[in-house]
Amino acid sequence: xxxxxxxxxxxxxxxxxxxxxxxxxxxxxxxxxxxxxxxxxxxxxxxxxxxxxxxxxxxxxxxxxxxxxxxxxxxxxxxxxxxxxxxxxxxxxxxxxxxxxxxxxxxxxxxxxxxxxxxxxxxxxxxxxxxxxxxxxxxxxxxxxxxxxxx
Numbered sequence: 001x002x003x004x005x006x007x008x009x010x011x012x013x014x015x016x017x018x019x020x021x022x023x024x025x026x027x028x029x030x031x032x033x034x035x036x037x038x039x040x041x042x043x044x045x046x047x048x049x050x051x052x053x054x055x056x057x058x059x060x061x062x063x064x065x066x067x068x069x070x071x072x073x074x075x076x077x078x079x080x081x082x083x084x085x086x087x088x089x090x091x092x093x094x095x096x097x098x099x100x101x102x103x104x105x106x107x108x109x110x111x112x113x114x115x116x117x118x119x120x121x122x123x124x125x126x127x128x129x130x131x132x133x134x135x136x137x138x139x140x141x142x143x144x145x146x147x148x149x150x151x
Contacts, residue, residue: 012120076113082106
């Protein structure tokens with residue numbers, strides 16, 4: 001799957017960066033830090049539908065994806081929430097993401113879906129847990145990837 005020897009570590013770095021950025025959106029929405037919700041400097045009121053719940057998903061799933069713990073379910077939930085945001089908030093304005101301001105949710109939806117499909121990679125808590133349990137392969141790896149990363 002990943003023939004280059006640096007591909008597996010780079011995949012882990014990609015997952016870490018996506019998780020961190022996604023978590024930052026959640027922090028801004030839920031706690032009002034990092035510029036707050038949509039740059040207002042404030043958090044959304046707790047329980048506000050759907051924004052506050054989306055912020056909680058961004059925060060929790062972002063932390064899980066960043067750490068590589070329960071990565072696949074967290075990434076599926078996060079990807080779905082971004083697809084929902086794109087199709088309910090942005091797509092009614094115009095067809096293309098560049099026209100409707102939906103580039104960020106579209107990129108998050110596809111990036112997180114890719115993480116869900118390919119797994120966490122070798123630098124993750126999922127892989128650490130798998131190694132401690134005696135599993136032969138890290139989460140998200142196939143035999144070709146392992147052979148390529150050990151060269």
